[in-house]
Amino acid sequence: MGLTFVAEPVRVRTPATSANLGPGFDAVGLALGLHDDLTARVTDSGCTVSISGEGAGDLPADESHLVVRAMLRTFDELGSRPAGVAVECVNRIPQARGLGSSSAAIVGGVLLARALAGGELPAADALRIAAELEGHPDNVAPCLYGGFTIAWTESSGARAVRLGAAAGVHPTIFVPQERGLTSTARAALPAAVPHGDAAFNAGRAALLVHALTAEPELLFAATEDRLHQGYRAEGMPGTAALVAALRERGVAAVVSGAGPTVLALSPVPGDFRPGAAWRAETLSVDVAGALA
Known part of the structure; x- marks a missing residue:
């Protein structure tokens, strides 16, 4: 029926x-x-x-x-x-x-x-x-x-x-005009990575769970990556440069997904200027998910 x-x-x-x-x-x-x-x-x-x-x-x-x-x-x-x-x-x-x-x-x-x-x-x-x-x-x-x-x-x-994300998590997105494709970003990844880099990421991923949920002060260290962002940098030089510039200011910045958007998880200094190519927007963490 x-x-x-x-x-x-x-x-x-x-x-x-x-x-x-x-x-x-x-x-x-x-x-x-x-x-x-x-x-x-x-x-x-x-x-x-x-x-x-x-x-x-x-x-x-x-x-x-x-x-x-x-x-x-x-x-x-x-x-x-x-x-x-x-x-x-x-x-x-x-x-x-x-x-x-x-x-x-x-x-x-x-x-x-x-x-x-x-x-x-x-x-x-x-x-x-x-x-x-x-x-x-x-x-x-x-x-x-x-x-x-x-x-x-x-x-x-x-x-x-x-x-639940801790109250000290403050997402800011930096969105460029250019678009990116997940398939292109994935194609830049190698078939294998050094064991030391895999071990590094395992530790940082575990720390990330704690930092996001309990101790946001650790987000800068917890967002370090050796598994994918470096390999994708050549295809997204503007994104890689913005992540580096934010991290030089002590901001826990990462590539959002496959990019090219940059995500900051800690407060961005008020005098930081990403440049005209980027639209910055501070958002909340959505706690409800999809609502029907």
Whole structure:
């Protein structure tokens, strides 16, 4: 027997996210107080998408849109698709900048489909579906759960735990006009790294958990990385230079996700000037995650 879909529109708000946070490559992420608002309703046929804000005029407006693809994948998981859907996206998360815009779209689509189908999908299954679509769970986990998350993958799929970020964590993003591609950033990574660098990152990643949740004064040391940022620097020289300039001032700065955005986790000196190429914005930590 097919699903019975709700007649009224449903709404989801999804937060931006920053993954890696220095040494926590492909494992940790933080939800940020910058959001996309998505609305969907069942229609008689077809899939349509209207977009305002970030990505308007660039993103597809049919079933190939990532929100719709996530909705259809979730409907299939639940056992039935509606005849059609109409989706409205109000996007504020910059596209292709390392702030989790694709994860926000995927998580939004999963939760829109769940809401239209009556809400019968556990959060663990929503995470599993979202991670399968994204390819890794480090961004979808904080987007779904909020706060600071540690994510990993088992044979059954993605899993994550949520931890509360300490009050002394003050995220500031530096967003350039240029865009980046995760696939390009990943292509810069070597197949193997020195054992000493792996050991260094293991220690810093463990320290990062403590610094983010209990002792933000340790964030500068905790955000040191030898696993990915150095290898990606040549492809993002402006990003690497800004991270270095902030760290010279004692700021716990990292590449946000695959870049090119830079994330500072400790307060930025008031006289610091990143240059005209960068838009700076201080955000809160989003503690709620995606809201339906």
